[in-house]
Amino acid sequence: MWSGNFKTAIGNLRANKGRSMLTMMGIIIGVSSVVTVVSLGEGLKHQVTGQINQLGSNVITIRSGKLVGNGSGIGGLNLLAFLSTSTLTDQDVQAITKLSSVNSVVPIDFVGSSAGSDKRQLDNIFVVGTSSKMADLLHQKVAYGSFFESDDSTNKVVIGSSIAEELLDELNPVGHSVKISGATFVVQGVLAPSSGGLLSVAQTDFNSAVFMPLKNARSLTNGRTNILQILAKSNGDELDIAVNDISTALQKTHGGQTDFTVLKQYELLGIAGNIVNTITRFISGIAAISLLVGGIGIMDIMLVSVSERTREIGIRKAIGATNRQILNQFLIEGLALTLGGGVIGVIASLIINGVLRVYTSLQPAITLQIFIIAVGVSVAVGITFSVTPALKAARKNPIDALRNE
Amino acid sequence: MALIELQEVSKLYGFGDATVLALDEVILSVDKGEFVAVMGPSGSGKTTLMNVIGLLDRPTHGSYLLDGRNVARRRPNQQAKVRRDRIGFVFQSYNLLARLSVLENVALPLAYKGMTPVRRQKRASDILELVGLRDREYFMPRQLSGGQAQRVAIARALINKPSIIIADEPTGNLDSTDSKVVMELLADIHRQGNTILLVTHNPELTRYANRVIYMHDGMIVGDEQTAIGNMAKGARRTHFQRRKVTDDEIVEGVSALMRDVPGKELASKPKKKAKRGRPRTKKRPVGRPAGHRLKAGSRQRREKAKKR
Ligand SMILES: Nc1ncnc2c1ncn2[C@@H]1O[C@H](COP(=O)(O)OP(=O)(O)OP(=O)(O)O)[C@@H](O)[C@H]1O
Numbered sequence: 001m002w003s004g005n006f007k008t009a010i011g012n013l014r015a016n017k018g019r020s021m022l023t024m025m026g027i028i029i030g031v032s033s034v035v036t037v038v039s040l041g042e043g044l045k046h047q048v049t050g051q052i053n054q055l056g057s058n059v060i061t062i063r064s065g066k067l068v069g070n071g072s073g074i075g076g077l078n079l080l081a082f083l084s085t086s087t088l089t090d091q092d093v094q095a096i097t098k099l100s101s102v103n104s105v106v107p108i109d110f111v112g113s114s115a116g117s118d119k120r121q122l123d124n125i126f127v128v129g130t131s132s133k134m135a136d137l138l139h140q141k142v143a144y145g146s147f148f149e150s151d152d153s154t155n156k157v158v159i160g161s162s163i164a165e166e167l168l169d170e171l172n173p174v175g176h177s178v179k180i181s182g183a184t185f186v187v188q189g190v191l192a193p194s195s196g197g198l199l200s201v202a203q204t205d206f207n208s209a210v211f212m213p214l215k216n217a218r219s220l221t222n223g224r225t226n227i228l229q230i231l232a233k234s235n236g237d238e239l240d241i242a243v244n245d246i247s248t249a250l251q252k253t254h255g256g257q258t259d260f261t262v263l264k265q266y267e268l269l270g271i272a273g274n275i276v277n278t279i280t281r282f283i284s285g286i287a288a289i290s291l292l293v294g295g296i297g298i299m300d301i302m303l304v305s306v307s308e309r310t311r312e313i314g315i316r317k318a319i320g321a322t323n324r325q326i327l328n329q330f331l332i333e334g335l336a337l338t339l340g341g342g343v344i345g346v347i348a349s350l351i352i353n354g355v356l357r358v359y360t361s362l363q364p365a366i367t368l369q370i371f372i373i374a375v376g377v378s379v380a381v382g383i384t385f386s387v388t389p390a391l392k393a394a395r396k397n398p399i400d401a402l403r404n405e
Numbered sequence: 406m407a408l409i410e411l412q413e414v415s416k417l418y419g420f421g422d423a424t425v426l427a428l429d430e431v432i433l434s435v436d437k438g439e440f441v442a443v444m445g446p447s448g449s450g451k452t453t454l455m456n457v458i459g460l461l462d463r464p465t466h467g468s469y470l471l472d473g474r475n476v477a478r479r480r481p482n483q484q485a486k487v488r489r490d491r492i493g494f495v496f497q498s499y500n501l502l503a504r505l506s507v508l509e510n511v512a513l514p515l516a517y518k519g520m521t522p523v524r525r526q527k528r529a530s531d532i533l534e535l536v537g538l539r540d541r542e543y544f545m546p547r548q549l550s551g552g553q554a555q556r557v558a559i560a561r562a563l564i565n566k567p568s569i570i571i572a573d574e575p576t577g578n579l580d581s582t583d584s585k586v587v588m589e590l591l592a593d594i595h596r597q598g599n600t601i602l603l604v605t606h607n608p609e610l611t612r613y614a615n616r617v618i619y620m621h622d623g624m625i626v627g628d629e630q631t632a633i634g635n636m637a638k639g640a641r642r643t644h645f646q647r648r649k650v651t652d653d654e655i656v657e658g659v660s661a662l663m664r665d666v667p668g669k670e671l672a673s674k675p676k677k678k679a680k681r682g683r684p685r686t687k688k689r690p691v692g693r694p695a696g697h698r699l700k701a702g703s704r705q706r707r708e709k710a711k712k713r
């Protein structure tokens with residue numbers, strides 16, 4: 001009975017191909033946008049977990065400025081700290097280095113700059129002044145050459161992968177010279193590509209940054225001595241102890257003031273993950289509205305279809321169809337319509353995903369779960385919005401239906 | 406026990422001043438195996454009677470016993486099952502589903518019974534063989550001639566081995582050759598012991614029946630037993646035939662046609678018409694029993710309806 005009904009339903013939808021397609025459009029758009037948005041969010045979350053796994057759970061970030069609240073929510077990014085002068089200094093680095101619960105300490109300072117080679121010029125890059133231990137601490141892989149070994153002034157730099165690509169298109173850029181803020185440096189190493197943007201360790205894109213010892217970086221910035229942030233790594237599982245020790249030590253060097261923030265790196269990433277989650281939910285909520293609109297479209301067309309086919313309903317009832325059987329027929333038709341829309345929507349979202357992967361740096365992650373939910377939701381929409389038309393069909397009085405022309 | 410037993414069945418359409426009494430306390434009993442032809446002028450209630458017997462429509466008053474059980478007041482779903490299992494319809498306009506093949510059309514009642522596709526297609530094939538259309542199984546209804554379409558409809562009506570076959574002017578859209586084929590088919594079916602109710606305007610077709618019922622104004626005004634092969638006596642009366650249009654009337658146009666409209670006739674000379682309408686044939690006790698049970702109010706309503 002069901003398979004027969006399904007066949008009839010498909011036949012009826014085929015007979016009105018143009019109309020069926022237009023009706024499905026709402027569902028197609030709804031499903032494909034929900035799937036795309038959710039898979040984008042899912043992809044971002046994967047990147048976050050990837051970062052946490054890569055870093056290990058014992059990295060601590062120290063930033064200038066006091067975080068409002070307890071560090072959760074959007075305050076975790078503390079963008080204001082980048083705008084005002086940092087209160088962190090070399091003394092702080094030294095104080096943290098002395099702590100027994102801390103394994104290694106790395107200062108990080110950014111300087112906006114430009115870079116050039118004999119071929120090209122890049123504005124808007126970051127020079128990161130740091131220490132030789134940075135690559136180790138962040139588990140940052142070096143693709144070519146090596147990271148610098150000493151914190152003394154040198155004319156050697158390490159560059160990010162994008163800079164290497166854009167500035168020097170040689171296969172191996174190691175040994176080539178680059179000009180940074182007018183001074184000439186030799187490339188000693190190229191970092192392996194890392195995920196950038198919101199999720200990167202220091203909220204900056206390592207791929208388009210140049211790394212050099214802190215002293216060098218300072219000489220580019222007419223002698224600024226403060227440090228934007230400090231990264232530290234605790235000994236083994238002494239993370240909480242280390243966080244406490246650092247806070248106490250810094251309070252001392254800052255004269256009792258708490259004008260800094262000590263954060264566990266994985267918490268920071270967790271916060272980023274939460275933000276991604278919230279945004280994903282919000283946008284997919286908006287996308288889901290088009291599913292609702294699609295559902296209403298289906299109801300509309302089904303109602304038209306029912307009154308067009310009144311006579312057919314009359315004939316079916318005359319030869320013995322029960323109300324339930326007529327109801328099923330129209331429910332299945334609505335279901336076929338939305339299921340079709342759902343499947344086409346999923347296919348469309350696969351194409352969109354492919355395009356996004358190829359043409360942007362986004363890494364959407366489609367999971368089977370997303371598919372099942374998308375198709376499940378479209379089925380639910382189909383049934384919900386077909387009930388009214390199907391009931392209307394089922395309740396028709398056979399003789400009135402038969403008289404209908 | 407009679408197969409069909411109508412007890413004072415009335416059917417009213419509309420309400421207030423617009424009330425139409427389509428069936429007026431009809432009493433009728435039909436035995437199994439009868440071939441009943443129903444005749445009467447347009448608007449006399451033949452189709453309404455068939456719809457009530459076929460459970461497509463509910464009587465306003467009265468009861469309808471099918472095999473001794475009152476089915477008139479059953480729930481719609483139960484009535485649907487009675488239709489499916491016991492009644493086969495043949496309509497004037499065939500009423501095949503355009504998007505289903507001939508085979509699927511014939512098999513559809515079995516689908517509603519829940520039979521598996523393989524079994525019901527086999528059955529449908531067999532029945533199509535019976536009506537001589539085995540080779541048209543995979544045709545679509547629009548690819549059939551009128552006569553073939555009606556034979557498919559008969560096959561569909563037969564597929565559930567129904568107790569009653571109701572054919573409301575089955576030859577109304579057919580030429581004489583196709584009519585003959587269809588009627589011979591119905592005669593065959595009747596010979597196999599089936600009960601058939603046939604509405605027709607064609608007196609010739611009463612030859613196939615063994616009983617003819619005459620209707621007028623929602624009442625059965627005549628009931629005649631005839632031998633199969635003979636035309637019923639009452640049927641010859643021109644009143645029950647569709648009027649042949651004369652040349653004069655063609656010139657007169659629409660106004661001449663209006664004479665055939667029963668409502669108009671009723672409004673002008675109700676008495677006279679009632680007299681004309683009564684065929685002088687041997688009658689069974691029909692019509693209204695002496696002390697009929699309608700209340701005064703409904704009686705008035707009926708009078709009003711007639712005057713309309
Ligand atoms: N749905 C309806 N609403 C109102 N009046 C109706 C309806 N159906 C039938 N009637 C009325 O009931 C009366 C009987 O109609 P019915 O269709 O039974 O006539 P009939 O004998 O089959 O006529 P014909 O030979 O033209 O088919 C007519 O007066 C008709 O106008």
Ligand SMILES: [Mg+2]
Nearest residue numbers: 451452453573
């Ligand atoms: Mg009729």
